[in-house]
Amino acid sequence: xxxxxxxxxxxxxxxxxxxxxxxxxxxxxxxxxxxxxxxxxxxxxxxxxxxxxxxxxxxxxxxxxxxxxxxxxxxxxxxxxxxxxxxxxxxxxxxxxxxxxxxxxxxxxxxxxxxxxxxxxxxxxxxxxxxxxxxxxxxxxxxxxxxxxxxxxxxxxxxxxxxxxxxxxxxxxxxxxxxxxxxxxxxxxxxxxxxxxxxxxxxxxxxxxxxxxxxxxxxxxxxxxxxxxxxxxxxxxxxxxxxxxxxxxxxxxxxxxxxxxxxxxxxxxxxxxxxxxxxxxxxxxxxxxxxxxxxxxxxxxxxxxxxxxxxxxxxxxxxxxxxxxxxxxxxxxxxxxxxxxxxxxxxxxxxxxxxxxxxxx
Amino acid sequence: xxxxxxxxxxxxxxxxxxxxxxxxxxxxxxxxxxxxxxxxxxxxxxxxxxxxxxxxxxxxxxxxxxxxxxxxxxxxxxxxxxxxxxxxxxxxxxxxxxxxxxxxxxxxxxxxxxxxxxxxxxxxxxxxxxxxxxxxxxxxxxxxxxxxxxxxxxxxxxxxxxxxxxxxxxxxxxxxxxxxxxxxxxxxxxxxxxxxxxxxxxxxxxxxxxxxxxxxxxxxxxxxxxxxxxxxxxxxxxxxxxxxxxxxxxxxxxxxxxxxxxxxxxxxxxxxxxxxxxxxxxxxxxxxxxxxxxx
Ligand SMILES: Nc1ncnc2c1ncn2[C@@H]1O[C@H](COP(=O)(O)OP(=O)(O)O)[C@@H](O)[C@H]1O
Ligand SMILES: [Mg+2]
Numbered sequence: 001x002x003x004x005x006x007x008x009x010x011x012x013x014x015x016x017x018x019x020x021x022x023x024x025x026x027x028x029x030x031x032x033x034x035x036x037x038x039x040x041x042x043x044x045x046x047x048x049x050x051x052x053x054x055x056x057x058x059x060x061x062x063x064x065x066x067x068x069x070x071x072x073x074x075x076x077x078x079x080x081x082x083x084x085x086x087x088x089x090x091x092x093x094x095x096x097x098x099x100x101x102x103x104x105x106x107x108x109x110x111x112x113x114x115x116x117x118x119x120x121x122x123x124x125x126x127x128x129x130x131x132x133x134x135x136x137x138x139x140x141x142x143x144x145x146x147x148x149x150x151x152x153x154x155x156x157x158x159x160x161x162x163x164x165x166x167x168x169x170x171x172x173x174x175x176x177x178x179x180x181x182x183x184x185x186x187x188x189x190x191x192x193x194x195x196x197x198x199x200x201x202x203x204x205x206x207x208x209x210x211x212x213x214x215x216x217x218x219x220x221x222x223x224x225x226x227x228x229x230x231x232x233x234x235x236x237x238x239x240x241x242x243x244x245x246x247x248x249x250x251x252x253x254x255x256x257x258x259x260x261x262x263x264x265x266x267x268x269x270x271x272x273x274x275x276x277x278x279x280x281x282x283x284x285x286x287x288x289x290x291x292x293x294x295x296x297x298x299x300x301x302x303x304x305x306x307x308x309x310x311x312x313x314x315x316x317x318x319x320x321x322x323x324x325x326x327x328x329x330x331x332x333x334x335x336x337x338x339x340x341x342x343x344x345x346x347x348x349x350x351x352x353x354x355x356x357x358x359x360x361x
Numbered sequence: 362x363x364x365x366x367x368x369x370x371x372x373x374x375x376x377x378x379x380x381x382x383x384x385x386x387x388x389x390x391x392x393x394x395x396x397x398x399x400x401x402x403x404x405x406x407x408x409x410x411x412x413x414x415x416x417x418x419x420x421x422x423x424x425x426x427x428x429x430x431x432x433x434x435x436x437x438x439x440x441x442x443x444x445x446x447x448x449x450x451x452x453x454x455x456x457x458x459x460x461x462x463x464x465x466x467x468x469x470x471x472x473x474x475x476x477x478x479x480x481x482x483x484x485x486x487x488x489x490x491x492x493x494x495x496x497x498x499x500x501x502x503x504x505x506x507x508x509x510x511x512x513x514x515x516x517x518x519x520x521x522x523x524x525x526x527x528x529x530x531x532x533x534x535x536x537x538x539x540x541x542x543x544x545x546x547x548x549x550x551x552x553x554x555x556x557x558x559x560x561x562x563x564x565x566x567x568x569x570x571x572x573x574x575x576x577x578x579x580x581x582x583x584x585x586x587x588x589x590x591x592x593x594x595x596x597x598x599x600x601x602x603x604x605x606x607x608x609x610x611x612x613x614x615x616x617x618x619x620x621x622x623x624x625x626x627x628x629x630x631x632x633x634x635x636x637x638x639x640x641x642x643x644x645x646x647x648x649x650x651x652x653x654x655x656x
């Protein structure tokens with residue numbers, strides 16, 4: 001069955017405010033697709049458009065190849081898990097799960113079979129007759145999933161479903177969600193502002209900012225080859241250094257970064273000498289050096305955070321105000337790494353990405 | 362509570378406040394009612410015999426109703442018509458309250474509420490009497506219906522209970538709207554969206570999600586409108602036809618035309634007690650607890 005979702009030049013305006021800029025996107029059948037972006041960037045609006053709660057100002061939504069323009073929210077093959085779950089508090093767990101079937105006129109015995117199967121799927125068979133208020137946060141979460149799955153949607157829409165849970169449970173639910181997606185083969189459209197969630201679960205991620213899609217790619221590509229400065233700084237940790245182009249050699253570009261001296265990296269933008277540009281280097285790609293050479297700078301350590309396998313360092317290059325983050329493996333010899341000490345850090349030019357400053361947001 | 366008050370204002374002021382509250386309750390609420398109960402349990406005697414040997418407690422006044430078929434039928438008519446008023450008010454107010462709570466923008470809602478409240482700045486007699494004019498045989502409503510061709514001949518709206526019911530629905534709208542609005546407003550809009558998302562149409566969404574949530578508000582509104590209707594005097598007096606007397610009018614007559622306060626007090630208590638009984642019965646029937654209403 002085709003359960004792809006096609007956003008065909010969709011655009012959403014509230015009065016004069018553009019909440020979602022024109023978006024053209026195809027989400028494949030059975031894909032785990034995430035929208036990742038900071039709060040207020042238009043993610044929920046996009047989900048509301050797909051589920052039919054709001055009509056886009058322009059463009060159309062196709063689900064399974066079918067134009068959804070005249071299809072009201074209660075007739076769409078989508079099912080949503082709300083940010084606050086929105087379980088029905090006056091109904092029991094079973095009634096919640098069976099509600100969608102009751103609507104469809106499914107007979108009681110049949111409904112019961114479905115809810116039992118789903119309660120087993122989410123591993124809560126004993127909660128059948130409980131009240132919603134008697135469930136824990138994680139249990140509610142699972143019941144919401146079961147309720148959404150009961151109507152056999154082609155597309156499951158999840159609006160930051162894990163944001164209310166504590167860290168442990170959140171991580172556990174990630175694997176569980178991924179598991180359920182694999183078992184059911186339903187297209188998952190997942191919304192989050194938490195990059196960890198998006199990167200670990202998704203087949204592909206769309207990074208959004210201010211209503212605009214910045215990049216659509218698989219998690220690895222997003223991390224290794226961010227397409228815009230926004231993606232580079234939003235996805236994973238990154239150090240951002242501003243400079244001016246002073247040398248170009250094919251895709252290798254050297255910037256004059258003021259107090260940090262001259263630093264090189266590679267670029268995919270077409271840059272000219274004198275252009276302002278941004279250099280991005282990940283904390284784990286910065287390493288300690290014993291002596292100054294190319295692509296190196298001296299920095300004073302401000303703060304140390306031991307994170308088990310890693311040591312996270314915040315350091316300020318000499319004469320500069322900028323704070324850089326450096327991640328070192330903690331099994332290295334770290335005797336002289338202490339707050340206040342001066343240390344030389346450097347990176348390989350092919351590890352650093354340079355982007356045109358004009359594309360900065 | 363006393364502790365909080367005395368921490369704030371000192372013990373003397375607090376004692377004063379409590380004394381005032383106590384006096385208020387006793388002097389203005391409890392004592393008059395006890396007096397009325399006392400009245401209702403004594404025979405109606407000329408002043409010279411009050412306190413005499415014949416002034417004994419008796420249930421005679423209460424028995425009067427049991428022996429008077431006309432009064433009984435007016436009593437049941439009053440209850441039935443009040444139920445009808447309550448039901449019509451609910452039917453009218455529910456969509457409006459839903460619109461105010463979940464559909465309208467804050468500006469639209471504020472405007473609507475203002476439009477609802479403004480008529481209530483005019484006093485009740487005037488408001489009710491304007492309905493008398495609107496509904497009268499040669500009044501504007503008949504003229505309008507005639508000119509639009511809906512009817513061939515004017516309708517006597519005021520002959521049966523119709524006028525009284527219309528007048529009461531209008532008079533008590535606010536007592537229904539606000540509890541309903543509060544109840545519906547407190548429902549998380551995502552609940553409605555979730556129901557829609559699971560395929561539910563509007564009618565089912567209302568009776569499975571919104572109405573169950575709003576039940577305490579519905580109960581509060583219905584109880585108020587029912588009690589006000591059953592105890593209303595002005596509306597039936599102004600809009601009622603000779604054939605559509607309200608029980609309150611009979612009570613009035615006992616007091617001020619028959620001069621029999623004892624009998625009037627007994628009738629008033631019967632009305633009160635039976636109305637309360639009726640409400641308790643309805644709350645049982647619709648599974649509403651007192652706790653729900655106080656929520
Ligand atoms: N019904 C609406 N009317 C006006 N503005 C809205 C409406 N819904 C959302 N917005 C605005 O659109 C933007 C995107 O909102 P939303 O999609 O909820 O963001 P996200 O889910 O990414 O946090 C916000 O600035 C929000 O204020
Ligand atoms: Mg949101």
